[in-house]
Amino acid sequence: MSLKERLEKWRRLEEEAREIRRREADWKFIEGLPPRQRAALKYYVETGDIRTSAKLAGLDLEDFRELMRKANVPVVT
């Protein structure tokens, strides 16, 4: 598989994951969060990058994962 084809494969997988995160997220809960956590969760929904999201939220990785559970934002692989 060429580099272009691999990039396209991963682009499709990323898009599917993003759609699942958007669909399942509890947006009412997310909108009620303090600004930093709210922004970090929105960033995660769009990117799936948990480490950067945790840093944005000002939380440890595991605390951010717990916040994701509360917001019903799944890890998609």
Place this chain on the structure above:
Amino acid sequence: MSLSDFAIADTCFLIDWSYWSHRNVLFKLFRAVFVPEVVLREVKSERAVEWIAAMLASGQLALYTETSDVVGLATRIVERSRLVPGLRGVDLPEAICLAVGKLRGYVVLTENRGAIMAVDFLEELSGVVIWRALEVVKEAIRRGSITGDPRQVFKLYEEETKHRFSRAELEAVINELEGKAGEVEEAGGGGEGD
């Protein structure tokens, strides 16, 4: 004993896996699962820490102290992952696991998309074997370590861990397992049940 009797796990895999009621099935698949020190430092919750401590005490999990060759390769992986446009960056804890996968032949347990993509894109990671929960659960079912309807097993995993598998990949795995189950039934046998 082959080196693939060993696995090495990253933080996100361990945290999510610790939520699953069948979590100890992991140790029916591997002689030992290593946890890098850098990963252990990131685990904080009572649930995950208690499970990891109990498994370390029983010898089923083992602490992996990073050596200079591992750190060197991991650092290069972190850098290289930032050079390929479209590739999600890999951070050091996941890169440590990938480096051990490459240098020691351990199966790398991760849910990190950046780490999974890196194996697909970076030549220096060729041959590294990645297992997500999807592959671990599949193998546990295939070996008979978990019994029951595969669809229900995966559903339970998703419910308990708040994890979601790609629908297409999940369907492919379930179809494969159902095909395998049919073959076993025809042969009059069962799983290894170890």
